Amino acid sequence: MVERFRSITSVGRGFSRYMGSISKKKRKVDRKIGLLIDGPNILRKEFDINLEDIKKILEDMGDVRIGRILLNQFAPHGLIEAIANQGFDAIVVTGDIDVRMGVEAMEVIFNENISTVALATRDADFVPILAKAKEYGKETIIIGAEPGFSIALQNTADFVIKMGKIPPETLEDEDEEQLKIEGEESENSY
Numbered sequence: 001m002v003e004r005f006r007s008i009t010s011v012g013r014g015f016s017r018y019m020g021s022i023s024k025k026k027r028k029v030d031r032k033i034g035l036l037i038d039g040p041n042i043l044r045k046e047f048d049i050n051l052e053d054i055k056k057i058l059e060d061m062g063d064v065r066i067g068r069i070l071l072n073q074f075a076p077h078g079l080i081e082a083i084a085n086q087g088f089d090a091i092v093v094t095g096d097i098d099v100r101m102g103v104e105a106m107e108v109i110f111n112e113n114i115s116t117v118a119l120a121t122r123d124a125d126f127v128p129i130l131a132k133a134k135e136y137g138k139e140t141i142i143i144g145a146e147p148g149f150s151i152a153l154q155n156t157a158d159f160v161i162k163m164g165k166i167p168p169e170t171l172e173d174e175d176e177e178q179l180k181i182e183g184e185e186s187e188n189s190y
Helices: 051-061 077-085 097-109 124-135 151-156
Strands: 008-012 032-038 063-072 089-093 116-120 139-145 159-163
Touching (some): 032 051, 051 159, 063 097, 097 124, 124 151, 139 151
Parallel strands (some): 032 063
């Protein structure tokens, strides 16, 4: 298993079926992705989530056209710089991040050049955003980590990507270890 993907525990389409591995899936060429990341909720040391991993997974699934990370006013300058170096837009919010993320999500939903809305959060407050995206014909991806990854979010999204540290007792021999993708055809804390 590639070392940098060690923090990804699964990639799935709902919870229904297993259809291949992440390394063998084909990129859907016409999938244009708009990604929004809830920084304070996802970019936490205890989750060990790497932005490069998120970007790589989504680039394998399609073309990431929008990549925005929302941060609160306590975000260190080094984190903002690292986000910019990864090719994402950092948006520093002085008020409630959930409100700004909702506004940004609606812009992505109504953007004609985007076919897939990807949200990285664990917060169930964003279930209506996913429902509205689906209502407007957009495919949805939710990226989160345990503990506290909303089951409602996971059940609403078309694709679910669970990330975070893998407990040592669940790791098998590295040669036999393989990340699974369900439902897809073989195709820093502050």
